[in-house]
Amino acid sequence: MSYIKVGQDTNGQDIRLHYTDQGQGSPVVLIHGWPASYEMWEYQLAELPKHGNRVIAYTRRGFGQSTKTWEGHDYDTLADDLKAVLDELDLQDVTLVGFSMGGGEVARYMSRHGGARVGRVAFVAAVTPFLLQTDDNPDGAPKATFDKMVEGIRKDRFDFLATFGKQFFGVGTLSHPVSQATLDWMQAMCQIASPRATEQDVYAFAATDFRQDLKTIQVPTLVIHGSSDETVPLKVSGGRMKQFVPHAQYLEYDGAPHGLFVTEKDRLNQDLLAFIGVQGAAGTAPRGY
Template sequence: MSYIHAGQSANGQPVNLYYQDWGPGNAHSTVVLIHGWPLSHEMFEYQMTELPKHDIRCVAYDRRGFGKSSKPWEGYDYDTLADDLKALLDGLDLQDVTLVGFSMGGGEIARYMSRHRGARVRSVVFIGAVTPVMLKSDSHADGIERGVFDEMIEGIKKDRADFLHGFGRNFFGVNFISHPVSDSALQYYQMLAMLASPKATIECVRSFSETDFRQDLTTISVPALVIHGDADQIVPFEISGQRTHQAIPNAQIVVYEGAPHGLFFTHKEKLTNDLAAFIQANATASGQSYGIVGRSSQ
């Protein structure tokens, strides 16, 4: 098993990040995949399998507290998580990478780009990302009420497995009319979520809901692509994807019509093709951005 050392916890124990590194050894491009809450790097199974066929090296890791990575008691703020990402890029000596962040992972990209000045990064992709800011406040009147996140935390504390079961259905847009994923897939992703530390699961709700990335996004100068589903019930497009696109200079955007939050599975072929096209277009020294703008259906 492969790990990168990312420092120590408050009690002196090592914090190690588990990662997978797949693809041709002479790949022309490298992508680093940052998973969403409350899953692990395995959520990118399809992308990790298909992108190497496009001559793209894929590195995906488990956030601290999730999957096979260390599960310290603390360190779930975005400054620390961005430092963990830097430890991975430095430890593997990755250069000119494309960072792809899904949901909570988009926050890691935004904070990394401002905190570490975009070191080693060629381009970025935000998929269903929590940026710019989720929580309603005096300066963000269109955000989500704090009580929604408080209820999430209470549900996790009361019965984490049952909470994740219901959350997963909303995550993938499952209802009486639509069932875009199988029951087996729902069970699999719930299993991945249950492997996380309960403490990390709770602390990250506070982090992704309360952190304001508006200033971070303005520091991004590399080519950027925003992908979001317009039927996302977890991270609504109007307060997230749309505004992330507006906040990043010269960012490109594509909206998947009818796609739920979990579009990495429900729209996996299209997402993988869009990622491959964007990464390849920016693999040249000129850094030409990929002109994918507008709406698309599967």
């Protein structure tokens, strides 16, 4: 397995991030969502490298096969980890693709590190611009919503993940957009995260305000969000992104749930390829361009 060292913890132990590096050509870095690992990009890792792209996906600290740290579950640290990945692999003119929580890393990296090495950015079902309800963000979710999530994690993390997975993919009594096998795959991926990271990152993506970070973005930007996303609702996230990144290209996937990297995998791959500058199999540009 391949790892990148991004620093040391307070006990002097190395912190290493698990990653995969596939294909050759234009560099694309995929940043996963909570509480998964880079393996969630199964269908993107299988397709994007076929079209002249070098695709790197890594797992943030605390999740998957990366080092399980006690501290460092804040976006400044996570943006610094992303910088370490880009620097170690000496990537230039990168396309950053952040899904859900990963969109926060993209936003914070662009402001904290001046967008170094980055040529374009994509926010897919991302938590940006700001999820928490405050006096100046009245449409956000109440703190109690996130407290309830943490309470569920502490009570029975595995049962929480099972319920969360169904909402994540839009599974209901009459709706089955993914198989039970896919739900099991996602459950297994998420449950190997450390309980500490699983809990602390809820507060990170809930309470971090990315509005000023987003205003620093000058590179081409793509925003993709599902209209039926119940995990990160459109109206408080993707639907507001153009307020802060006016030049962003916005694509709304009608009826898509949060886990659109699986449920809408073919369309997502095509839209990402067109944004990167590579025509997909059908040779069409994404709607909204």
